[in-house]
Amino acid sequence: MFGRRPVRAAKGTILARSVSFKAGGRLDAGCLLGPTEIAALVMAGVGEVTVAELDPHxxxxxxxxxxxxxxxxxxxxxxxxxxxxxxxxxxxxxxxxxxxxxxxxxxxxxxxxxxxxxxxxxxxxxxxxxxxxxxxxxxxxxxxxxxxxxxxxxxxxxxxxxxxxVLAETASLIQTVIGGDGGAAKGEAFLRVRLDRLGVHLIETLVVPHREEALAEALLSARGEVVFVLTAVETVDRGDVAPEAVKQAGGVITRFGLPVDPGARFFAGGLGAVPILGLPGGARDPAMTGVDRLVDRLLCGVSITDEDIAQMGVGGLSSSDV
The missing domain is CATH 3.90.1170.30 (Pyrimidine nucleoside phosphorylase-like, C-terminal domain)
Structure with a gap:
């Protein structure tokens, strides 16, 4: 039952609307109206209250x-x-x-x-x-x-x-450059911010020339529980420098490309038990993309299937107008 009831007949019900007293104090909605509450309402001159009453069921x-x-x-x-x-x-x-x-x-x-x-x-x-x-x-x-x-x-x-x-406590970042650092500091700064949100520590940043041999050597020496790769130019094919370097180091590429924009040029793989995540150029930007959501899941040990990735396409377009 819900509705108005005379105060003197409201004992045992639940007050549904708060009542403030002119002399100070109030009874809050949700309180059970027992003898003390009824007396206070009568003393304040309140004639009716809105109440709820539960039935046995x-x-x-x-x-x-x-x-x-x-x-x-x-x-x-x-x-x-x-x-x-x-x-x-x-x-x-x-x-x-x-x-x-x-x-x-x-x-x-x-x-x-x-x-x-x-x-x-x-x-x-x-x-x-x-x-x-x-x-x-x-x-x-x-x-x-x-x-x-x-x-x-x-x-x-x-x-x-x-x-x-989060399963991984530490991470390594390997950046490749062509004729200079190529914005390596910016890439490191924004990755560090992303990892800090999950309590993952970026323990090292390795900067190497944009060549398969140099990158493969860096992958083998990286100490983090997960390794991020950010290349001087984005990876556009499984045969490009970064995927080939992973294979040269003895690793595998398990995924290339995502149905998200920005962030489509992403790759994932592994070297033994160490996950390797190839970041797109958008990782140098603070804006969040679908790649960030995927990386978060991988860091927390959530398996990613091809079907999961296919479903990322709906909502995968990031727009400043939204």
């Missing part, structure tokens, strides 16, 4: 938010998440470490279909997060939800959100 909003969030994150420490205390029908879910957000998007969509009163909102899939960031909220809009609806939401909620922590 309803569960109060804070309890709904608590149960739903607990189902979404059954083991908070394993999921690198913290569940806030329910307040006004809402629970905030925050990251306890840096990483990327991992979601069961289908499960969360099913949750939001069950009952209009239960709303789950998250950051986007694979969004980069820092420690303390709010990554999701569970909000219960009315003051109560049917027990049957809550049970169905909980069925769909199990283990639907986590933060994938």
């Amino acid at each position: 309803d569960v109060a909003q804070d309890e709904v938010a608590r149960r739903v969030s607990a189902a979404m994150v059954p083991l908070p420490s394993d999921a690198n998440l913290d569940l806030g205390r329910p307040s006004a029908g809402a629970v905030q879910i925050t990251a306890t470490c840096a990483g990327v957000l991992g979601l069961d998007t289908a499960g969360i969509t099913r949750m939001n279909r069950v009952d209009e009163g239960v709303a789950v909102a998250t950051l986007p899939q694979f969004h980069r997060v820092a420690k303390g960031d709010v990554v999701a909220t569970v909000r219960v809009i009315p003051y109560g939800v049917k027990r049957s609806a809550l049970s169905k939401v909980i069925e769909d909620a199990h283990d639907t959100i986590r933060v994938r922590a």
Whole structure:
């Protein structure tokens, strides 16, 4: 039940609209109207209040938010998440470490279909997060939800959100140059900013001539857990200098090209267990691109399939007009 009710008949209901007293003080929406609250309203001359009353089949909003969030994150420490205390029908879910957000998007969509009163909102899939960031909220809009609806939401909620922590702690940058440093300082500065956001330390920058032999030697000597390559001229073919240098060093190229703009001229590979990521020229620019999202995922150990990359095309165009 929701509506207006005489104050003296409102005991045991939930106040739906806050009431401020002329003499000072207030009763906040959501409070249970017990004898003390009723007496205060009568003393203040309030005749009617807007209230909500739960029936035996309803569960109060804070309890709904608590149960739903607990189902979404059954083991908070394993999921690198913290569940806030329910307040006004809402629970905030925050990251306890840096990483990327991992979601069961289908499960969360099913949750939001069950009952209009239960709303789950998250950051986007694979969004980069820092420690303390709010990554999701569970909000219960009315003051109560049917027990049957809550049970169905909980069925769909199990283990639907986590933060994938960064696996690599260190990185190396190899830059090739033609007749000078060719903007090497700018490339290093912007990569360092990108890595710092995830707590990855750029431990070295190697600058070598834009030749296969020199780059292959640098790849073999790099000490980082992941190696970034930024060439003097962008890589335009699997047979270009950088991919050939990776193969010359004994590595492999697993992907060349992305359906993003800017950032299409990206390549990925590996040398033993060390990932090698060939950055496009746009890495010398502070603007975020689809490549940044891909790199974040790789640093957090999220496998990337050809289908994942194909799906990057929708929304892969970056525009200053958006």
